[in-house]
Amino acid sequence: MMLESYKRQIYNCGRCGYCLxxxxxxICPSRFIGGFESATARGRMLIAxxxxxxxxxxxxxxxxxLFKCFLCGACDVKCSQAAKIKVTEITKAxxxxxxxxxxxxxxxxxxxxxxxxxxxxxxxxxxxRASLTCSYSKKNRSSDLLYFPGCVITFxxxxxxxxxxxxxKVAGVDFILLGEDEWxxxxxxxxxxxxxxxxxxxxxxxxxIRRKGVxxxxxxxxxxxxxxxxxxxxxxxxxxxxxxxxxxxxxxxxVNEGSLKLKRTKYGKVTYHDPCEIGRYGGIYDExxxxxxxxxxxxxxxxxxxxxxxxxxxxxxxxxIVHTNLAFSVSALRIxxxxxxxxxxxxxxxxxCLQMLELASKRTGAKIHVIDIASLVLDAIKT
Numbered sequence: 001m002m003l004e005s006y007k008r009q010i011y012n013c014g015r016c017g018y019c020l021x022x023x024x025x026x027i028c029p030s031r032f033i034g035g036f037e038s039a040t041a042r043g044r045m046l047i048a049x050x051x052x053x054x055x056x057x058x059x060x061x062x063x064x065x066l067f068k069c070f071l072c073g074a075c076d077v078k079c080s081q082a083a084k085i086k087v088t089e090i091t092k093a094x095x096x097x098x099x100x101x102x103x104x105x106x107x108x109x110x111x112x113x114x115x116x117x118x119x120x121x122x123x124x125x126x127x128x129r130a131s132l133t134c135s136y137s138k139k140n141r142s143s144d145l146l147y148f149p150g151c152v153i154t155f156x157x158x159x160x161x162x163x164x165x166x167x168x169k170v171a172g173v174d175f176i177l178l179g180e181d182e183w184x185x186x187x188x189x190x191x192x193x194x195x196x197x198x199x200x201x202x203x204x205x206x207x208x209i210r211r212k213g214v215x216x217x218x219x220x221x222x223x224x225x226x227x228x229x230x231x232x233x234x235x236x237x238x239x240x241x242x243x244x245x246x247x248x249x250x251x252x253x254x255v256n257e258g259s260l261k262l263k264r265t266k267y268g269k270v271t272y273h274d275p276c277e278i279g280r281y282g283g284i285y286d287e288x289x290x291x292x293x294x295x296x297x298x299x300x301x302x303x304x305x306x307x308x309x310x311x312x313x314x315x316x317x318x319x320x321i322v323h324t325n326l327a328f329s330v331s332a333l334r335i336x337x338x339x340x341x342x343x344x345x346x347x348x349x350x351x352x353c354l355q356m357l358e359l360a361s362k363r364t365g366a367k368i369h370v371i372d373i374a375s376l377v378l379d380a381i382k383t
Contacts, residue, residue, distance in 0.1 A: 002093040003052055010052065010090060012083040013045035019075040019087070028075055029312050029330045030068045030319075038065045041075035041087040048090055051097075058098040063105055066094055068326060071191060071317035073280035077308050095193030107322050108192055116197055119183040120151040129154055130179040145175040146214040146242075148228070150221035151184045152351035160351060163374040164220050164247060170381060171259035175218070181208040187223040190231060191318045202227075202235045210241055220247040220374060222275035222350035226282060246278050248349045251377055252287040255294050262380040264297040270376075271301050271343040273334065273357065274310035275350035288349050288373055295380045301341040311337060313353040320356070331360035339368055349373045 003010070019027055019041035026032040030039040037043040047065070050056040071088045079085040098104070104112075114123040147168070149161040168175055183205055189198035205228075209217060219225050229244040254260045272292060278284040285307045292300050305311045314320065314331035335357060338346045346361075346368050348354055358370045 002097050003048055003090070006048070006086070006090045006093060007052060009083075009085045010045055010048045012085055013042055013049075013079075014083065015042045015046075016082055017042065018078045018082045027078060029070060029072065029314075029333070030326065033326055033329045033333070034068065036065075036068070039068050041079050041085070044069065044087065044091055044094075045085070048094060051094065058101040058103045060103065060105065063095070063098045063103050064322065066091060066098070067105065067317070067319060067322040069317055070276075070312045070314070070319050070327075070330070072276040072312035074276075074309075074312070077280060092190065092193065095191075096195050097193070099193040099195075105322055108318065111188065111318075111321055112192060112194060112197070115184060115188055119201070120155060121184060121188055122151065122155040124155050126180045129182050141176055142213065143174045143176045144215040145173065146209060146212055146217050147175050147177050148182060148185075148209075148217050148219040148221075148224060149177075150219060150224040150351065152223075152355065153220055154182075156355060157351050157372070160220055160354075160372045160374055163372070163378045167251065167254075167260065167374060167378055167381070171254045173254070173259075176212060176214070178205075178208050178212070183208075185221075185224040185227040186231070187227045188318060190227065191316075198231075199235050202232050206232060206236055206240065214242055217242050217244050218247060218250055219244070220349075220351070220372070222246065222277040222282075223352060226277040230281065246282065246284055246349070248278065248284055248288040248291060248373060251373070252291050255291055255377075260377065260381065262295045262377065265295055265376065265380045267295075267298060267345045267376065267379070269299045269301055269341075269343045270345040270347050271303055271338050271341045272306070273303070273313065273338065273346055273348040273353055274307055275348060275353045276310070276312055276316055278349060279310055280308055288347075291373060291377060292347060295376070301343050303337045303341055305337060313348075313350070313356040314360070315352040315356040327356070328360065328363070331356045332364050335360045335364055335366045335368065339366055344368060345376075346370045347373055347376055 075087045153160045186198040186201035225246040314327040320327035
């Protein structure tokens with residue numbers, strides 16, 4: 001039983017309420033929108049305790065509650081300070097145990113089937129991944145750097161990959177891509193609790209990357225970054241034969257060394273949304289801000305909730321598949337927080353965040369433009 005390995009942490013929860021925050025500083029987006037105790041960290045620890053004590057069994061109703069968690073890690077920041085409890089890890093363990101018990105939510109089945117068969121979340125043929133490779137690199141070329149765009153960028157926002165590739169070219173950075181050999185990083189399977197499928201995808205990608213002989217894997221996707229840098233070593237059973245970098249760190253490095261010279265842009269006042277998976281999970285807060293502040297005429301204004309206190313975009317934890325309205329409500333609230341800064345542009349560094357926030361902006365009629373950081377940097381070079 002996976003929960004057994006977290007037993008001490010689960011019983012460490014003293015229901016102090018630190019995970020709730022105060023009236024003016026709500027911690028959990030799900031709890032703020034829905035108001036249910038089961039959405040809080042302490043509520044989920046009660047569920048975990050009841051499962052350990054056999055007072056509860058996995059059921060459709062129970063698992064549906066577990067999928068109201070965005071796995072954003074906001075409560076982890078508080079609970080790690082108060083009692084060293086890894087709330088999101090325990091939540092993922094419960095989801096995985098539910099799968100082992102044969103309890104899977106019906107809404108997850110089509111998404112899991114598409115991902116398993118097509119190796120991407122959109123059901124697109126793998127050959128479409130090769131279009132990025134064909135437009136840039138020659139066959140059988142080698143490099144120390146491999147660019148791993150990820151599913152959302154390749155199939156939903158290819159312009160992010162194209163802009164990133166253009167920036168690498170301008171900076172004189174040589175790189176390669178996996179093309180058709182790139183599979184989804186496995187993040188959706190991990191959030192759904194389907195660990196065997198996640199392992200299958202991870203081992204494929206690790207093998208494909210190793211065969212390229214690269215030293216560094218660069219990705220523009222926050223989810224891919226977290227999975228490759230944190231989950232893959234666990235699956236691989238040790239240190240990976242390559243390091244993983246998020247594009248924000250790489251761009252900051254290129255700007256600092258003078259390989260990318262930024263000029264003025266058409267944007268004035270901007271705000272930045274911290275993706276959970278590079279922020280709270282990866283500690284990448286300063287680099288994207290330094291890149292933004294390197295553009296001469298830009299003014300960066302912070303939202304009330306930023307850095308490790310940032311609000312989720314609504315796209316985490318597969319909540320948008322199971323509880324669509326809840327996910328949209330969280331996205332819409334984040335857009336409202338961005339508007340309150342007076343900025344006309346919201347910059348982020350994650351394609352899922354871009355997708356959720358762009359949709360929320362359109363649906364709410366908000367007058368704020370959502371862009372990826374690579375688009376911002378490229379605009380500052382072209383101007």
